[in-house]
Amino acid sequence: MDKLSALTMFVATAEYGSFSRAAEQLGKTPSALTKAVGHLENELGVRLFERTTRRMALTEAGHIYLEGARQALMQLQLASEEVDQLQHELRGTLRLTAPPSFGPAFLNEVCCRFMDAHPQVRLEVDLNDAFVDLIDGGYDLALRDGPTDLPGLIARPLTANRIYLCSSPGYLQRKGVPVTLETYLQHDWLIFQHPLLHRHFWWLRRDGERIRLPQPVPRMASDNYDFLLACLLAGHGLQVMPQWSAAPYLASGQLVRVLTDYELEPDAFGPWVHVLYLAHRRRTRKVRVFIEMLEGYMREKGIA
Structure with missing residues (x-):
């Protein structure tokens, strides 16, 4: 069985909690997902799910394998996007979060410029003061003043917080x-x-x-x-x-x-406003281009 397909079906089963719901989302049959998970379990020599007539739950090995499978699928997706965008204009979705006050101060204008320059990219901008988890929230980057010593994140100074x-x-x-x-x-x-x-x-x-x-x-x-x-x-x-x-x-x-x-x-806001992004997304071209446009705007307005 194709390993990539098996991983995709395993992750979907874990996220939806059943073969039938995951199969419905993927457009597959429940038996196809059962076969895929069974193939992975035979390959690994461990059970990934505990199954009863009423419920199914990840085993300890299943939790460990799920994290690795998610990362592998994410890296493949990122690599595919990067290869595609080497030959074509930027496309896809860019998700970011920032405090509400950043919007009228500079983020509104930067986002409008970015959309003008890259019409195939869809922006999702979440303005709130909460320190959200970039992984759980599915964000590509965040703009924040305040604590930046968060695991797995790169903090790039954007402007001094004078x-x-x-x-x-x-x-x-x-x-x-x-x-x-x-x-x-x-x-x-x-x-x-x-x-x-x-x-x-x-x-x-x-x-x-x-x-x-x-x-x-x-x-x-x-x-x-x-x-x-x-x-x-x-x-x-x-x-x-x-x-x-x-x-x-x-x-x-x-x-x-x-x-x-x-x-x-x-x-407590600290001396700098930072751009935060996940370490494994540092090479994503749409993230890099957005940050470069943001930094250019801040220099243009004398607030870098």
Whole structure:
């Protein structure tokens, strides 16, 4: 029996939990799947499933073999895609995940450019703040600020996570109070709430000195960054924000920096935004091309 077909049928049986359901998905007969699994068991000399009249479950050997079979099928699929795309334009599906705030800041534009350049590629973009598992989620890559020491992942720095304190010119004019370490508590603050962020104080640096600054009571707090950004642009206070988000509004004059003599530490988000991808996908051409386009856009906009 063809080994590739047998592996495909074994993996499907394990995932669907029965020969009949797996056969329906593959367009095969249950007896064909039973024969394929039996062939693998005879070849290995072990049982891959424990079967009863009511249920079937993977044996310990079955769990081990399933992981290897999945990896083998994935590698063959990747190799086929790479060979095909050496001769043809990029095609297939590219799945990525990122925090919602990355969308309007830069990811929207990069994805639109990528689709224009590669019309045969289908993008699936999942915007959420959760640190999802790339394998379980079926993602090709992720954009994240925060912890990157995850097993099996390559973390490629994309842009520095420089943190600014910003306001609209209209708010400062209306408030009439300069922003200093002595007066900052007199101002209205828009505070982003996130599990990784410290809720009680900030750390600032100037000339080698590290200063602990109590976090002000917010005029408005939210777990949605873009909601707060809209209020900031409308002139409702001050906000802590990363440079990659602030850059276009600073360039247009919609926002200005305050406390520019101080450097605000990035807290648990860390000093870099990273592109994360699985080690075995480092050579996938569509992943590589997307990352190159992303990096090029960041350099073009001065936020690399």
